Amino acid sequence: xxxxxxxxxxxxxxxxxxxxxxxxxxxxxxxxxxxxxxxxxxxxxxxxxxxxxxxxxxxxxxxxxxxxxxxxxxxxxxxxxxxxxxxxxxxxxxxxxxxxxxxxxxxxxxxxxxxxxxxxxxxxxxxxxxxxxxxxxxxxxxxxxxxxxxxxxxxxxxxxxxxxxxxxxxxxxxxxxxxxxxxxxxxxxxxxxxxxxxxxxxxxxxxxxxxxxxxxxxxxxxxxxxxxxxxxxxxxxxxxxxxxxxxxxxxxxxxxxxxxxxxxxxxxxxxxxxxxxxxxxxxxxxxxxxxxxxxxxxxxxxxxxxxxxxxxxxxxxxxxxxxxxxxxxxxxxxxxxxxxxxxxxxxxxxxxxxxxxxxxxxxxxxxxxxxxxxxxxxxxxxxxxxxxxxxxxxxxxxxxxxxxxxxxxxxxxxxxxxxxxxxxxxxxxxxxxxxxxxxxxxxxxxxxxxxxxxxxxxxxxxxxxxxxxxxxxxxxxxxxxxxxxxxxxxxxxxxxxxxxxxxxxxxxxxxxxxxxxxxxxxxxxxxxxxxxxxxxxxxxxxxxxxxxxxxxxxxxxxxxxxxxxxxxxxxxxxxxxxxxxxxxxxxxxxxxxxxxxxxxxxxxxxxxxxxxxxxxxxxxxxxxxxxxxxxxxxxxxxxxxxxxxxxxxxxxxxxxxxxxxxxxxxxxxxxxxxxxxxxxxxxxxxxxxxxxxxxxxxxxxxxxxxxxxxxxxxxxxxxxxxxxxxxxxxxxxxxxxxxxxxxxxxxxxxxxxxxxxxxxxxxxxxxxxxxxxxxxxxxxxxxxxxxxxxxxxxxxxxxxxxxxxxxxxxxxxxxxx
Numbered sequence: 001x002x003x004x005x006x007x008x009x010x011x012x013x014x015x016x017x018x019x020x021x022x023x024x025x026x027x028x029x030x031x032x033x034x035x036x037x038x039x040x041x042x043x044x045x046x047x048x049x050x051x052x053x054x055x056x057x058x059x060x061x062x063x064x065x066x067x068x069x070x071x072x073x074x075x076x077x078x079x080x081x082x083x084x085x086x087x088x089x090x091x092x093x094x095x096x097x098x099x100x101x102x103x104x105x106x107x108x109x110x111x112x113x114x115x116x117x118x119x120x121x122x123x124x125x126x127x128x129x130x131x132x133x134x135x136x137x138x139x140x141x142x143x144x145x146x147x148x149x150x151x152x153x154x155x156x157x158x159x160x161x162x163x164x165x166x167x168x169x170x171x172x173x174x175x176x177x178x179x180x181x182x183x184x185x186x187x188x189x190x191x192x193x194x195x196x197x198x199x200x201x202x203x204x205x206x207x208x209x210x211x212x213x214x215x216x217x218x219x220x221x222x223x224x225x226x227x228x229x230x231x232x233x234x235x236x237x238x239x240x241x242x243x244x245x246x247x248x249x250x251x252x253x254x255x256x257x258x259x260x261x262x263x264x265x266x267x268x269x270x271x272x273x274x275x276x277x278x279x280x281x282x283x284x285x286x287x288x289x290x291x292x293x294x295x296x297x298x299x300x301x302x303x304x305x306x307x308x309x310x311x312x313x314x315x316x317x318x319x320x321x322x323x324x325x326x327x328x329x330x331x332x333x334x335x336x337x338x339x340x341x342x343x344x345x346x347x348x349x350x351x352x353x354x355x356x357x358x359x360x361x362x363x364x365x366x367x368x369x370x371x372x373x374x375x376x377x378x379x380x381x382x383x384x385x386x387x388x389x390x391x392x393x394x395x396x397x398x399x400x401x402x403x404x405x406x407x408x409x410x411x412x413x414x415x416x417x418x419x420x421x422x423x424x425x426x427x428x429x430x431x432x433x434x435x436x437x438x439x440x441x442x443x444x445x446x447x448x449x450x451x452x453x454x455x456x457x458x459x460x461x462x463x464x465x466x467x468x469x470x471x472x473x474x475x476x477x478x479x480x481x482x483x484x485x486x487x488x489x490x491x492x493x494x495x496x497x498x499x500x501x502x503x504x505x506x507x508x509x510x511x512x513x514x515x516x517x518x519x520x521x522x523x524x525x526x527x528x529x530x531x532x533x534x535x536x537x538x539x540x541x542x543x544x545x546x547x548x549x550x551x552x553x554x555x556x557x558x559x560x561x562x563x564x565x566x567x568x569x570x571x572x573x574x575x576x577x578x579x580x581x582x583x584x585x586x587x588x589x590x591x592x593x594x595x596x597x598x599x600x601x602x603x604x605x606x607x608x609x610x611x612x613x614x615x616x617x618x619x620x621x622x623x624x625x626x627x628x629x630x631x632x633x634x635x636x637x638x639x640x641x642x643x644x645x646x647x648x649x650x651x652x653x654x655x656x657x658x659x660x661x662x663x664x665x666x667x668x669x670x671x672x673x674x675x676x677x678x679x680x681x682x683x684x685x686x687x688x689x690x691x692x693x694x695x696x697x698x699x700x701x702x703x704x705x706x707x708x709x710x711x712x713x714x715x716x717x718x719x720x721x722x723x724x725x726x727x728x729x730x731x732x733x734x735x736x737x738x739x740x741x742x743x744x745x746x747x748x749x750x751x752x753x754x755x756x757x758x759x760x761x762x763x764x765x766x767x768x769x770x771x772x773x774x775x776x777x778x779x780x781x782x783x784x785x786x787x788x789x790x791x792x793x794x795x796x797x798x799x800x801x802x803x804x805x806x807x808x809x810x811x812x813x814x815x816x817x
Contacts, residue, residue, distance in 0.1 A: 001152050001322075001341070002286035002315045003395050019386050021333040022165035025059055026052045028213065029103070031170050033160050036177040037147050037220065039136040044112040048160050052104050060097045062106065065157030065164035066090040067128060068116040072109040081106075088120075090161055112159040119800065127284055127766070130158025134221075134281045142726050144241060146221035148280045148295060150288060151214035153334055153391040162213050167332050167434045169210040176203045176218060183223040185239055187216060187291050189273050207291065209272065210432050212330045217290035219278055231256035234270070239278035244301045251300060252277055254313060254355070258320050261354055262347070267424040271328050271431065275320070282728055284766040287315050289322030289344070297729055306697060309636050309668040313355070314348040314364065321347030329427055332434040334391040338383045338460070339435060341395070342403025349404065359565040359600040365408070366540050366566055368401040373465075373545065376402075380463040380490040384437050389802075405543045406459045412498060412541065413455065414448050422447040437461075454496065459543075464491025466544035468499065468516070470536055479503060479525045479534060483516055494519045499542060501525070504532035504561065511538075533557045540566025552578050556591055565600050572606060583616055593618070596625050601635035608638060612645040623649060630657055636666035643672035647679050655680055662688070671699035678707040686711070693719065698731045705738045717742055717750050721757050733770040736761060740780040751785040758788075762795045768803045779811060 032049040052062070067088055074081045074092050084091045090108075098104060114129040127150075134146040149159060157164035174186045180201045184190075188207030196202045207216075224245035228236040236255055238248040255277070259270050272292045283297040296319075300312040325343035345368065353361025375397040383403055388394060411419040426435075426443035441456045467486040472479060481501070485494040499514040506529020514523050525534075533554045537546045552575060559571035572595050575588050582588045595607035608629055611622050629642035643661065646654050654676060661673035674692070678685055689704050701723055708716040720739055727735060739758075743751045761774035778792040796808050 001288050002318050024055045027055050028163045028168045028170045031172045034175045042115050042133040046110050048108045050106045054100045058097045058099045060094050062092040064090040064161045066161040067158045068113050070111040075107040108161050114158050117158050128155050130155035146281050148219040149217050166212050168213050171210050172207040174205045178220050182220050185219045185293050211291040215291045235274040237276045250307050268427045287319050289319045291327045294319040305667040308666040317347045317351040318344045329430045330434045332436050334394050335386045336436050337394040338399045338403040341399045345400045345404035346407045362565045372397045372401040382463045383460045409543045418448045462492050464488040466495040466497050468546050470548040474531045481523045484520045502535040502538050505529050538564050538567040569603050604638045605641045608641045608645050613648045636668050640668040640672040643676050647676040667697040671703050674703045709742045729767045733773050736773045740777040743781050748785050751781050752787050768801050
């Protein structure tokens with residue numbers, strides 16, 4: 001599952017407890033479901049036929065997970081069975097004792113009631129509904145009617161009775177009765193579609209290969225299925241809303257190449273019968289690797305103008321790689337989640353490096369390292385954990401981003417060939433099984449012949465990361481490096497880890513690897529002449545923090561003499577903080593000017609940003625280069641950044657460039673051009689803006705909204721609410737705050753018109769951080785509207801999500817507990 005991580009540095013309160021793997025009393029072999037959604041009351045009529053065998057011990061009672069279901073009847077063959085349903089567990093008396101030699105077929109007639117499922121105490125940040133009806137009666141304008149499921153972690157028991165644990169694998173048949181106007185998707189292949197009369201159809205989906213229960217899914221809605229014509233071995237398809245179906249191959253079309261790349265490096269063919277992807281509305285996560293049928297948030301639905309700026313290859317690769325790591329071989333319990341998520345995260349780096357080149361791959365690597373280091377400021381855990389408050393706590397930047405970095409550290413430790421050969425052994429030996437971290441270790445040890453227990457104990461079973469400080473001394477013959485590890489009270493006293501260093505001396509360049517194995521290590525490196533520079537961690541792959549005692553001249557040399565993106569970017573950022581107003585220094589300014597033509601887009605963007613509103617020496621030369629970036633840079637991100645940097649230069653030429661850029665293929669560039677024009681208060685600003693009012697792009701919306709609010713445009717409140725109501729998730733989080741800017745000067749009547757929308761978002765938006773920003777809007781206007789203050793008090797009292805409760809406690813609201 002792809003998660004979006006937001007680091008707000010609030011205290012993380014966790015009442016951890018020992019979490020054990022679920023005891024296996026029965027093996028769930030097969031699940032047959034006959035389902036009929038009831039849109040009017042958001043329930044699901046179902047019949048489940050479960051095929052099971054006792055695992056080892058003889059059994060006379062079967063206990064299933066069945067959250068808030070109305071259970072009508074339970075039978076074994078033609079024999080009615082007695083049962084007890086407590087709203088979470090369905091306990092069935094089997095009438096006799098069965099052994100592992102017996103196979104049972106249990107038939108359950110039930111009605112799933114997902115809207116009645118509430119979080120259990122202590123797990124308020126975890127939705128267990130499993131089944132979600134989106135706009136079921138079609139009352140919300142602009143929001144399609146859909147139904148979809150989300151099983152991870154243990155939520156599928158919200159829509160069918162089962163043994164809801166990751167260590168259960170089953171095959172399945174799903175018969176789904178729907179209105180003929182809808183398209184369905186589930187795991188496996190569509191065996192048949194049968195007319196059911198009265199405008200209904202029954203679709204039969206069959207999953208022949210075993211997979212974990214949490215990976216079972218269904219989706220229903222108005223989708224257009226697009227089969228990728230560029231892949232013939234099995235069906236690769238994309239299900240999209242009609243508006244985006246024409247862009248299916250631009251959005252997802254690199255999927256076949258990803259399949260072939262992952263098959264090649266792993267030496268294991270894609271193991272399933274098809275691969276489909278479907279974006280769904282109001283999704284509660286970023287994406288989910290349901291076997292053969294990945295669900296995505298609607299953020300992947302982009303038009304060609306948006307795809308110029310960024311695609312979603314990272315999340316597409318992530319979910320696809322799960323079909324080996326997570327679906328084919330599955331973590332035995334949530335405490336071993338990195339066996340799923342670390343690999344999926346690492347695939348993003350693998351794909352970016354393969355398809356877009358080393359610089360792009362390294363930038364992906366660096367951003368993920370930063371995500372983990374940010375989280376580590378308030379939370380340090382081992383990757384493999386058996387003490388946690390609830391399973392959702394495992395879905396963090398440790399399991400994902402740190403885990404991915406540790407896999408690369410292992411790859412560097414043993415070498416590329418050994419790394420991928422070990423993965424092949426791990427996958428082939430444990431296919432269609434569940435695993436623990438020791439299974440991964442043993443696969444690597446059997447392949448390499450090395451004892452890697454120290455590595456797994458240090459990186460998988462201990463918290464923290466190395467933090468090293470390097471000081472240097474030199475003479476004519478050698479460079480002495482003293483490397484001290486800063487101890488971390490939450491983790492190890494020191495780490496055993498490799499630290500690459502590049503040494504420039506005379507005309508020589510030498511790469512060496514320092515093997516750190518103590519709290520303090522000293523290394524003497526022979527020189528081939530006068531020391532010019534040394535660069536620790538030039539690739540950026542060190543799984544921690546490296547600091548050293550070098551100065552400005554060394555950073556400049558590093559930028560000018562490094563082939564690695566990380567070394568150049570780190571040097572550029574370092575020269576920018578050596579003094580206040582760094583661009584006043586000619587040598588620093590010249591470095592940034594050289595960086596404007598760096599080969600990597602992100603470094604050019606950083607350099608462009610450094611000259612934002614610049615008015616110092618070399619102004620004309622810098623302005624000329626920025627203008628060239630606007631017109632000719634191959635990266636839309638750099639072109640957009642360049643517009644922002646020159647927006648206050650007050651050069652009429654830039655207005656003409658901005659007008660021309662409104663025809664750019666990139667929405668990011670168009671948004672920056674609009675901002676320049678609006679900042680200059682051009683006479684036809686309103687006319688220009690009107691042409692963009694219905695463009696669905698967050699960046700353009702943000703620029704227009706700020707312009708309209710500043711101009712106090714008539715009807716802006718209604719327009720804001722209409723546009724914001726079409727947003728969800730991360731996009732809504734980013735832009736709902738603009739409503740506060742309008743409301744504070746709009747009057748109480750206008751505020752009260754916005755309250756129903758703010759109430760809906762603050763109470764019901766699936767993504768917690770979007771709810772948080774709606775509350776921030778209410779915080780802004782509470783003193784201006786009694787009704788807003790009353791609504792704020794209600795929201796703060798009703799919120800139970802563990803992510804939000806500590807934040808809301810910081811809000812100073814009269815009457816808040």
